[in-house]
Amino acid sequence: MPTTSRRDFLKLTAAAAAGGGLMLALNLRASVFTSDDLASGATFAPNAFLRVDRTGNVTFIVPYVEMGQGTYTSIPMLIAEELEVDVDRVVIEHAPPNEKLYINPLFGLQATGGSTAIRASWEPMRQAGATARTMLVAAAAKEWMVASDTCHAENGSVVHIASGRRLGYGALADAAATLPVPTKVALKAPDDFKLIGTPHKRLDTPGKLDGSTKFGIDARLPGMKYAVVAISPTFGGRLVSVDEAQVKAVSGVTQVIRMEDAVAVIGIHTFAAKQGLAASNPVWAAGPNRHLSTADIAAQLAAAASQPGVVVRHDGDAAATIAKAASTFEAVYEQPFLAHAAMEPMNCTVHVTKTGCDVWVGTQVAARAQDIVAKVTGLAPAQVRVHNQLLGGGFGRRLEVDGIERAARIATQVDGPVSVLWTREEDIQHDMYRPYYYDRLNAGLDARGKPTGWVHRFAGSSVLARFAPVAVQNGVDPDAIEGVAPPPYELDDIHVEWLAHEPPGIPTAFWRGVGSTRGTFVVESFIDELAQRAKQDPLAFRLDLLPKNSRAAAVLQLAADRSGWERALPAGRGRGIALCTGFGSFIAQVVEVTVTEGEVKVTRVVCATDCGMIVNPDTVRAQMEGGIVFGLSAALFGEITLKDGRVEQSNFHDYRVLRINESPAIEVHLVRSSEAPGGIGEPGCSCVMPALTNAVFAATGKRVRKLPVANQLASA
Numbered sequence: 001m002p003t004t005s006r007r008d009f010l011k012l013t014a015a016a017a018a019g020g021g022l023m024l025a026l027n028l029r030a031s032v033f034t035s036d037d038l039a040s041g042a043t044f045a046p047n048a049f050l051r052v053d054r055t056g057n058v059t060f061i062v063p064y065v066e067m068g069q070g071t072y073t074s075i076p077m078l079i080a081e082e083l084e085v086d087v088d089r090v091v092i093e094h095a096p097p098n099e100k101l102y103i104n105p106l107f108g109l110q111a112t113g114g115s116t117a118i119r120a121s122w123e124p125m126r127q128a129g130a131t132a133r134t135m136l137v138a139a140a141a142k143e144w145m146v147a148s149d150t151c152h153a154e155n156g157s158v159v160h161i162a163s164g165r166r167l168g169y170g171a172l173a174d175a176a177a178t179l180p181v182p183t184k185v186a187l188k189a190p191d192d193f194k195l196i197g198t199p200h201k202r203l204d205t206p207g208k209l210d211g212s213t214k215f216g217i218d219a220r221l222p223g224m225k226y227a228v229v230a231i232s233p234t235f236g237g238r239l240v241s242v243d244e245a246q247v248k249a250v251s252g253v254t255q256v257i258r259m260e261d262a263v264a265v266i267g268i269h270t271f272a273a274k275q276g277l278a279a280s281n282p283v284w285a286a287g288p289n290r291h292l293s294t295a296d297i298a299a300q301l302a303a304a305a306s307q308p309g310v311v312v313r314h315d316g317d318a319a320a321t322i323a324k325a326a327s328t329f330e331a332v333y334e335q336p337f338l339a340h341a342a343m344e345p346m347n348c349t350v351h352v353t354k355t356g357c358d359v360w361v362g363t364q365v366a367a368r369a370q371d372i373v374a375k376v377t378g379l380a381p382a383q384v385r386v387h388n389q390l391l392g393g394g395f396g397r398r399l400e401v402d403g404i405e406r407a408a409r410i411a412t413q414v415d416g417p418v419s420v421l422w423t424r425e426e427d428i429q430h431d432m433y434r435p436y437y438y439d440r441l442n443a444g445l446d447a448r449g450k451p452t453g454w455v456h457r458f459a460g461s462s463v464l465a466r467f468a469p470v471a472v473q474n475g476v477d478p479d480a481i482e483g484v485a486p487p488p489y490e491l492d493d494i495h496v497e498w499l500a501h502e503p504p505g506i507p508t509a510f511w512r513g514v515g516s517t518r519g520t521f522v523v524e525s526f527i528d529e530l531a532q533r534a535k536q537d538p539l540a541f542r543l544d545l546l547p548k549n550s551r552a553a554a555v556l557q558l559a560a561d562r563s564g565w566e567r568a569l570p571a572g573r574g575r576g577i578a579l580c581t582g583f584g585s586f587i588a589q590v591v592e593v594t595v596t597e598g599e600v601k602v603t604r605v606v607c608a609t610d611c612g613m614i615v616n617p618d619t620v621r622a623q624m625e626g627g628i629v630f631g632l633s634a635a636l637f638g639e640i641t642l643k644d645g646r647v648e649q650s651n652f653h654d655y656r657v658l659r660i661n662e663s664p665a666i667e668v669h670l671v672r673s674s675e676a677p678g679g680i681g682e683p684g685c686s687c688v689m690p691a692l693t694n695a696v697f698a699a700t701g702k703r704v705r706k707l708p709v710a711n712q713l714a715s716a
Contacts, residue, residue: 043173043174043177044132044135044136044169044172044173044174044176044177045177046128046131046132046135046176046177046181047128047131047132047181048061048063048095048098048101048102048128049061049062049063049079049124049125049128050079050083050128050129050132052132052136052169052170052173052176053170053173054170054171054173054174055170056156056168056169056170056171056173057091057170058083058085058089058090058091058156058169059090059091059092059093060075060076060079060080060090060091060092060093061093061094061095062075062076062092062093062094062095063075063095063101063102063104063110063121064095064104064112064117064120064121065094065112065362065363065364065366065388065390065391065394066204066390066391067112067362067364067390067391067392067393067394067398068391068392068393068394068626069117069619069623069681070202070616070618070619070622070623071112071117072092072202072203072204073087073200073201073202073203073204073616073619074117074118074615074616074619075117075118075121075125076090076092076203077195077196077200077615077616078118078121078122078125078126078129078196078615079125079126079128079129080129080195081126081129081188081193081194081195081196082126082127082128082129082130082133082187082188083129083130083132083133083153084133084153084154084155084156085155085156085169086155086156087195087200087203088203089156092203092204094366094387094388094389095110095366095388096366096385096386096388097110097366097367097369097370097381097384097386098110098367099367102366102367104116104117104120105120105124106119106120107468108468108470109365109367109368109468110365110366110367110368111364111365111368111399112364112365112394113364113394113396113399113510114510114514114583114679114682115583115585115678115679115680115681115682115683116583116679117679117681118615118677118679118680119583119584119676119677119678119679122613122676122677123187126187126188127185127187130185130186130187130188131181131182131185132176133153133185134182134185134186135176135179135181135182136153136158136169136172136176137151137152137153137158138176138179139158139172139175139176139179140158140160140167140172141158141160142175142179143167143172143175144160144163144165146160146162150162156168156169157169158172190613190674196613196614196615197613197614197615197617198616198617199616199617199618200616200618201618202618202619204390213390214389214390215344215362215389215390215391215392216344216347216348216349216360216361216362216363216389216391216392217344217345217347217392217421218389219349219360219389219419221349221351221360221417223416223417224349224416224417224418224419225254225255225266225267225268225414225416225417225418225419226266226267226268226269226270226272226273226418226419226421227257227264227265227266227267227273227407227410227414227418227419227420227421228264228265228267228270228273228274228276228277228420228421228423229262229263229264229277229406229410229420229421229422229426230262230263230264230277230280230282230426231261231262231426231429231430232261232262232284232287233284233429233645233646233647234284234286234287234289234290234644234645234646235287235289235292235504235505235506235645236287236288236289236504236505236645237261237284237285237286237287237289237290237645238260238261238284238285238287239258239259239260239261239262239263239282239283239284239285240282240283240284240285241282241283242256242258242263242280242281242282242283243279243280243281244256244280246279246280246281247265247276247277247279247280248276249279250267250272250275250276250279251272252267252268252269252271252272252273252275252276253265253266253267253272253273253275253276254266254267254268255413255414256276256280257410257413257414259406259409259410262406263277263280263282264410264420265277265280266410266414266418270419270421274423286644286645287505287645288504288505289504289505289645290644290645291644291645292504292505292642292644292645293642293643293644294336294337294436294641294642294643297436297503297504297506297642298334298436298438300501300503301334301436301437301438301459301460301501302332302438302459304438304459304499304501305438305439305440305457305458305459305499306440306457307499308497309457309459309497309498309499309500310474310475310476310497310498310499310500311495311496311497312476312481312485312496312497312498313481313485313486313494313495313496314494314495314496315491315492315493315494315495316453316492316493316494317453317493318453318454318455318493318494318495319453319455319495320453320493321444321452321453321492321493322442322443322444322452322453322455322493323444324444324452325444325445325446325452325453326444326445326446326447327444327445327533328442328443328444328445329442329443329444329445329529329530329533330440330441330442330443331440331441331525331526331529331703331705332438332439332440332441332705333438333439333441333521333522333525333526333705333706334436334437334438334439334705334706334707335436335437335439335518335521335522335706335707336436336638336639336640336641336707336708337433337434337435337436337506337508337639337640337641338433338434338511338634338638338639338640339427339428339431339433339434339638339640339649339655340393340394340395340396340397340431340511340512341427341428341431341652341655341657342391342392342393342394342395342397342398343392343393344362344391344392344393345421345422345423345424345426345427346397346403346421346422346426346427347361347403347419347420347421347422348360348361348403348404348407348408348419348420349361349407349417349418349419349420350373350407350408350410350411350417350418350420351411351416351417351418352377352408352411352412352414355383356379356383356384356385357373357374357377357379357383357384357385357408357411358384358385358387358417359373359384359385359386359387359404359407359408360387360389361386361387361388361389361404361407362388362389362390362391362392362394362398363386363388363391363398363401363404364391364394364396364398364399365398365399365401366386366388368401369386369401369404370384370386372401372404372405372408373386373404373405373408376405376408376409376412377408377412395511395512395630396509396510396511396512396514397431397432397509397511399467399509399510400432400509402432402507403420403422406420407420424650424651424652425650425651428640428647428649428650428651428655429646429647429649429650430647431509431640432507432508432509433506433507433508433509433511433640434508434509434510434511434517435460435461435463435503435508435518436460436461436503437458437459437460437518437522438458438459438460439456439457439458439518439522440456440457440458441454441455441456441522441526442454442455442456443455443526443530445530445533445534448534449533449534449535449536449541450534450544450545451489451491451530451545452492452493453491453493453494454487454491454493454494454495455494455495455496456484456485456494456495456496456497456522457496457497457498457499458484458497458498458499458522459498459499459500459501460480460499460500460501460518461500461501461502461503461508462477462479462480462500462502463477463479463480463508463509463510464477464478464479464480465477465500467509467510475500476498477498477500477515478515479510479514479515480498480500480515480518481496481498481515481519482514482515482516482519482582483515483516483518483519483520483522483523483580483581483582483686484496484519484522484523485498487519487523487527488523488546488552488579488581489523489527489542489545489546490545490546490547491545505645506642512627512630512681512682512685513627513631513682513683513685513686514682516580516582516583516682516683516686517631517682517685517686517689519686520578520579520580520582520686520687520689520690521635521686521689521690521693521707523690524578524579524580524687524690524691524694525690525693525694525703525704525705527541527542527545528576528577528578528690528694528697529703532697538576538577538694539556539557539560539565539577542556542577542579543556543557551586551610551671551673551675552579552581552586552588554586554610554671555579555586555587555588555608555609555610555671556577556579556588556608558588558608558669558671559577559588559589559590559606559607559608559669560577560588560590562590562606562608562667562669563575563590563592563604563606565577565590569592569698569699572594572595572596572699573592573593573594573595573603573699574592574593574595574695574696574697574698574699574700575590575591575592575695575698576590576591576593576690576691576692576693576694576695576696576697576698577589577590577591577691577694578591578687578688578689578690578691578694579687580683580686580687582679582682582683582686583678583679583680583681583682583683584611584612584676584677584678584679585609585610585611585612585678585679585680585683586609586610586611586671586678587607587608587609587610587611587624587683587684587686587687588607588608588687589605589606589607589608589628589684589687589688589691590605590606590691591604591605591664591688591691591692591694591695592604592605592664592695593692593695593696593699594699595696595699595700595713598713598714599713600636600692600696600709600710600713601662602632602636602662602664602692602695603664603665604664604665604666604667605628605632605664605665605666605667605688605691606667606669607624607628607666607667607668607669607684607687608669608671609624609668609669609670609671609680609684610670610671610673610675610678611670611673611677611678611679611680612673612674612675612676612677612678613673613674613675613676613677614670614672614673614677615677617670619680620668620670620680621668621670623680623681623684624666624668624680624684625666625668625684626684627680627681627682627683627684627685627686627688628666628684628685628688629658629663629666630685631684631685631686631687631688631689631692632658632664632688632689632692633656633657633658634685634689634707634708635688635689635692635693635707635708635709636656636658636692636708636709636710637655637656637657637658637708637710638655638656638707638708639655639707639708639711640655689707692709693707693709696709696713700713
């Protein structure tokens with residue numbers, strides 16, 4: 001598989017940010033693979049994504065990881081559709097680290113994230129299945145000495161139409177393996193799909209129900225030891241001393257490992273390691289950020305947002321148009337740091353020997369994990385074997401390898417395998433956070449209440465500058481500006497500036513929804529405020545700014561219709577609407593709330609989704625539902641704050657997530673479409689936040705411009 005060039009990667013990133021679908025067809029010819037690249041012992045492996053053995057067993061090697069989003073069902077459905085096999089009977093394997101074979105073409109590296117898995121797989125995975133099917137049909141036709149077009153594949157066999165003769169794939173595997181791999185194969189027309197577009201039960205569910213599924217935290221090896229880590233509580237702090245005598249007095253403790261900014265206690269089980277850590281009495285040098293607070297960071301961002309930044313959109317003359325407007329309006333929005341707080345806390349098991357290293361972990365970036373362990377251990381990447389596991393939640397946190405690097409450093413000092421586990425407190429207080437962002441917007445309205453100019457200046461951290469510097473071109477981070485440059489609405493005069501500002505010492509990273517979460521909240525909040533100023537219905541105001549009969553307008557209208565938008569609600573209740581366009585998808589949501597004595601109860605969410613051609617509608621609905629709950633948790637309660645250089649939150653008692661009894665009724669309505677598939681993992685999460693705050697305004701008359709909602713209403 002060819003490596004994506006820097007220029008192509010930038011084009012693809014820009015296209016993805018603009019909402020485009022898959023734009024890169026991959027060459028799946030076997031000639032790009034070596035025998036070492038493919039699974040050993042396979043009878044028939046025409047490409048890196050599948051193999052068929054002599055018994056007819058079919059294995060799919062899935063290049064994207066499963067972290068609850070349904071990847072291990074939807075992607076096999078793509079291959080099985082073209083291969084003509086029962087998807088419920090295939091074996092699924094994690095793809096090993098190999099950026100030659102398993103690169104994500106929308107990222108330019110082997111990674112799962114950014115709602116790209118289906119978009120990146122739509123053609124390549126179908127081509128993989130069609131290639132194998134074509135070769136198996138050709139092998140059968142050769143066996144029967146008939147033309148290939150007189151045969152067809154069905155349910156794991158090839159059938160000769162005229163005679164009814166049938167051969168299973170297992171019987172054809174050896175012969176098919178000797179045939180040349182076709183350079184071009186015909187894919188099914190959508191009208192011929194049997195699997196794609198139909199609801200299908202998750203293939204990973206049975207193992208999760210019976211406990212056989214293995215996550216990273218489940219790794220168990222002979223002679224394994226367990227490590228628990230304490231990292232400096234202040235950002236940039238350093239370890240000064242540890243009471244090793246007290247630690248080693250704890251039964252079951254075997255070792256204490258000091259690092260520059262942390263201490264790890266090793267034990268024969270996790271409890272011993274935790275007890276030893278509790279007795280360690282570490283002394284820390286607080287470092288340069290010992291007085292840092294959330295207020296300091298907000299003030300720094302406000303100052304940055306008052307300065308000229310990188311111009312990322314300039315159409316017309318927004319400033320002059322606003323100056324001549326009948327009325328003007330300005331608003332400032334703030335969004336806090338957020339933790340990922342996945343159900344499975346960070347963990348990694350590593351076994352270092354003189355000749356190699358094995359790593360058991362759930363990661364979104366297997367090749368990067370391999371590279372960082374090789375760097376730490378001094379081994380060649382080929383000597384590092386990453387055994388990827390299912391992820392108990394990722395949300396972008398497991399795109400990072402900081403935890404894997406730390407585990408590898410610990411393992412180099414431990415004899416035998418060691419499982420390194422972060423407590424929930426360490427996981428939340430030493431996360432890599434969704435950036436704090438500060439946005440200032442100014443707009444004009446004409447006499448009819450229509451926007452006549454739009455100026456948006458905002459400041460925040462650039463995740464891509466650290467994660468993938470090649471994507472930042474001319475000072476512009478395409479993730480940071482997603483959803484705001486341009487917004488989805490038609491505006492003749494618009495000016496948008498971005499200022500990259502890094503908070504001192506605080507690591508920031510992708511968080512579910514990526515830039516779209518931040519951008520959608522700001523744009524949809526400001527649009528709602530403009531509609532209020534214009535004394536217009538928020539739905540009608542939005543529709544007037546969208547192209548007629550557009551996909552965006554259609555989902556807005558659908559969500560409104562299904563929510564009963566026109567029906568009045570009693571006092572204390574309100575509806576809010578919002579639109580999200582991103583990842584190649586169009587999402588609209590209406591949120592209903594009841595507000596009583598400052599407490600917000602979300603009672604109903606109606607979601608309309610146009611994500612192009614749908615692979616598995618059950619997965620789309622589940623992703624929308626999960627994204628909505630995740631987004632509501634963040635908007636209602638989510639906030640990471642700092643005092644004296646330390647994160648104040650430590651567990652779910654003070655970093656709240658929505659509980660079952662707080663979850664609203666959720667309706668998801670899917671739009672049938674023939675467009676290329678869009679992403680679904682994140683836009684549902686992005687859309688619900690402004691829909692919620694707009695609903696709070698409808699119920700109370702109070703605008704929430706600074707998240708989380710609970711804090712703002714409590715202080716009102």
